[in-house]
Amino acid sequence: MSDVVAPTAPVRIPVRGGGTFPVRRVYCVGRNFADHAKEMGAAVPASKAERGTPVFFAKPADAVVLDGVVPYPPGTNDLHHEVELVVALGEDAQVFGYAVGLDLTRRDLQSAAKAKGLPWDTGKGFDFSAPVGELVRADTLEPLAPRRISLEVNGTQRQASTLDQLIWDVPEILAELSNLYALKAGDLVFMGTPAGVGPLQPGDVFTARVDDVLALHGRIDPPLR
Secondary structure, X not given: OOOOOOOOOOOEEEEOOOOEEEOOOEEEEEOOEHHHHHHOOOOOOOOHHHOOOOEXXXXXXXXXXXXXXXXXXXXXXXXXXXEEEEEEEOHXXXXXXXXXXXXXXXHHHHHHHHHOOOOOHHHHOOOOOEEEOOEEEHHHOOOOXXXXXXXXXXXXXXXXXXXXXXXXXXXXXXXXXXXXXXXOOOOEEEOOOOOOOXXXXXXXXXXXXXXXXXXXXXXXXXXXX
16 A cells, blocks of 8 residues: 655664664653752662662654754743763664764753653653764774763853763663663664753754764754744
8 A cells, every 4th residue: 555645754863984874763761860860859869779760751753853953942941951872773772873962851841741740742852852963883982981971052061971970871771671662773762961951042052072982063043933
C-alpha cells in the first residue's frame, strides 16, 4: 500500500571523518549530576546504594537541531539551557559515538507540570529543543569520564563539571534503559546536566564543549512568526 502522506526523513547528524547518523529516538536522563539535582530541589543520594532508579523522559527525534540555530519557542517566558553529553547508539545498541548537546527546557511549563504531578512533555519535548554537535566515533576517543563538560553563553561560563560526576554512568544508564525499551541503532541518549542551568534570550550565543574533543556552537533567534 502507498503512503497517503509523504514520510518525514530522519534527522541525520554529521559524523566527524565522514558519514551521517540517522536519529531514531531521543532519550534523556534527569537529575544525573548531584549538584543539579540539589539546585532543582531534588534529593541527592549519599551513596550509590541510595541512588534508586534513574529518571527518564524523551524528546521527538525531529527536535534535534544540527546548525545550532534555535528560534525562541512559543508558550514560555523562561527557556533554560542544560548542557549534556550525548551518546549515540549503533548496531546491536552498542555505543557508536559521542556528541555534546543542549537539553533546552521551557522551565515555567515544566515547573507547573511538576507541581501538579503531570508529565513534563510540554516543558521538554518541543520543536528545536535538542541542539547537538558533530558526532565523534567512540573508538577514536580516550575515556570521557574525567573530561570537563561546560557551557558558555555570550562568552561567560554558565555550567561546568566533569563527566566522572555523573550519578549514573553511560553503561549503567544503557542497562537501565534496556530494561524499559528496545534500544536500537539511531538512538540518542542525553546523559543529564550539571548545576548552573539558567535562562536564554533571543540574541544569546552559546558554546558547549567536552574539553577539546566535542563542541557545539549556536544561538537563540527571535521566535518564528
